[in-house]
Amino acid sequence: MGYIGTLAVxxxxxxxxxxxxxxxxxxxxxxxxxxxxxxxxxxxxxIVIVPGIQQMVRVELRTVVxxxxxxxxxxxxxxxxxxxxxxxxxxxxxxxxxxxxxxxESMVRAIARQAEAERERRAKVIxxxxxxxxxxxLFEAAQVLAKQPQALQLRYLETxxxxxxxxxxxxxxxxxxxxxxxxxxxLPKNSASP
Numbered sequence: 001m002g003y004i005g006t007l008a009v010x011x012x013x014x015x016x017x018x019x020x021x022x023x024x025x026x027x028x029x030x031x032x033x034x035x036x037x038x039x040x041x042x043x044x045x046x047i048v049i050v051p052g053i054q055q056m057v058r059v060e061l062r063t064v065v066x067x068x069x070x071x072x073x074x075x076x077x078x079x080x081x082x083x084x085x086x087x088x089x090x091x092x093x094x095x096x097x098x099x100x101x102x103x104x105e106s107m108v109r110a111i112a113r114q115a116e117a118e119r120e121r122r123a124k125v126i127x128x129x130x131x132x133x134x135x136x137x138l139f140e141a142a143q144v145l146a147k148q149p150q151a152l153q154l155r156y157l158e159t160x161x162x163x164x165x166x167x168x169x170x171x172x173x174x175x176x177x178x179x180x181x182x183x184x185x186x187l188p189k190n191s192a193s194p
Contacts, residue, residue, distance in 0.1 A: 022047050022056060029094040030056045041094045059094040072108075078115040078122075153179060 024030055024043035032039045033055045042056075049056050068085040075081050091097045145152045156176075163171055 016051060019051050020049050022049055024058070027060060027062045029059050029061060029091075031059055031094050031097070032056050038095070059091050059097050061091055061094070063088055063090045074111060074115045078118040080112070080115065149178075 022030065023046055026044045028043060030042045030047055030049075032042055032049065035053060036055075039054070047056075066087045066089065068087055071083050071085065073081055073083050145155070160171070160173065163169070
């Protein structure tokens with residue numbers, strides 16, 4: 001047992017030394033954590049990491065292409081859009097590199113509710129602007145019709161023409177008194193003349 005124990009200790013030390021040596025390429029850096037806290041950035045080349053006390057994360061300095069899974073995003077107009085994307089990234093400072101970002105599901109729902117409320121608000125504003133424009137045009141039309149009473153009669157006859165295009169309906173034709181009165185005044189004069 002003495003011979004194996006004597007031989008095991010140097011082998012264990014050699015394994016510990018070899019596991020602590022790491023080689024990084026020119027485009028890689030090692031972000032080293034000492035007992036879980038950021039310690040420093042090492043590399044490139046041969047670096048020593050104390051096993052059990054230090055941990056290393058390799059960071060690529062080359063441009064990396066990441067395929068982003070399909071995402072639901074909200075456009076500037078608050079429209080939900082499904083986007084497929086590819087991200088090109090290049091780490092400049094390994095000490096400040098971030099690995100992963102997620103949005104909480106409740107935050108996603110809150111953003112979606114906000115976007116829907118914004119769409120509804122815009123729809124109401126657009127509808128109100130349409131009503132305002134229609135009211136302005138009706139006001140302008142009423143002013144024109146007030147200045148020219150004959151235009152009202154022409155509009156009335158135009159409406160009757162549109163209704164008469166549908167041949168399967170009965171039309172009741174009310175005649176305004178201001179149209180009939182001038183005709184009634186002309187009728188006795190014509191009958192008394194001969």
